[in-house]
Amino acid sequence: MYYEIRRYQIQPGRREEWVRYMEDVIIPFQTAQGMDVTASFVDDEDEDGYVWMRRFKDEADSDALRGLNRSSQHRVPESIVDAR
Known part of the structure; x- marks a missing residue:
């Protein structure tokens, strides 16, 4: 198994909006593309922090599935995530 953990710093005051966007x-x-999202949660110690984790068969599977994501319209909206 190959796991990917991502942590985003959300723009102040917009975390609830971000969580809804992620969940909806x-x-x-x-998931429909074949990715296994194993965790999605807010950072209890940072009011603007968000963490999620995905699981893949291996690194090649991760690369292939992330390639599908990059070519889609379902991208991380930079207007919500602070790209520091």
């Missing part, structure tokens, strides 16, 4: 758009889309 991103996670269902990625």
Whole structure:
């Protein structure tokens, strides 16, 4: 198994909006593409932090499935995530 852990710093005051977007758009889309989202949660110690984790068969599977994601309209909206 190959795991990917991602942590995003959300723009101040927009975390609830981000979580809804992830739960309503991103996670269902990625699941439909064959990705296994194993965790999705807010950072209890950072009011603007968000973490999620995906599991793949191996690194090649990860690369292939992430390639599908890059070519889709379901991208991380930079207007919500602070790209520091």
